[in-house]
Amino acid sequence: MKLEDxxxxxxxxxxxxxxxxxxMSLAGVGVIWIFKSTAGISIxxxxxxxxxxxxxxxxxxxxxxxYLFGTITWFVYFRYKEKKGTKEGAEFRAPAQLNWPTWALFxxxxxxxxxxxxxxxxxxxxxxxxx
Numbered sequence: 001m002k003l004e005d006x007x008x009x010x011x012x013x014x015x016x017x018x019x020x021x022x023x024m025s026l027a028g029v030g031v032i033w034i035f036k037s038t039a040g041i042s043i044x045x046x047x048x049x050x051x052x053x054x055x056x057x058x059x060x061x062x063x064x065x066x067y068l069f070g071t072i073t074w075f076v077y078f079r080y081k082e083k084k085g086t087k088e089g090a091e092f093r094a095p096a097q098l099n100w101p102t103w104a105l106f107x108x109x110x111x112x113x114x115x116x117x118x119x120x121x122x123x124x125x126x127x128x129x130x131x
Contacts, residue, residue: 014106018066021059021113028056028116031125048124055116062109070102 032049045053077098086092 017110018063018106021063021109024113024117025056025060025063028052028113028121031121032056035124035128046124048120052116052120052124055112055120059109059112059116062105062112066102066105066109069105070099073098073101 032045032053035049036045077094081092
């Protein structure tokens, strides 16, 4: 196995994980929408659903920030290398620290989704379907 094989594996897996987090976010919003209660003109959410919504929206925010920071970081690094005279096909190594903010956001968004589902959505659904 080469180093680039390991990199390709984690890039593929992290990309797929990001897709799944987005899908779970939308599914969570759907569950919240289905189980919202309407009292006259106002809409209210039960406590667990409201807390789940908070963590879902945090996951979506961290997802956005991950890609925003990644894009800005790699654009700035590209411009830096370009101004230093790096040729188009030249090989070079980028510092690992460039990816640390995006990896931190990746883990944060994943943790937010786990919290939303494990602590709030699944127990809420269990009470609805078991009862």
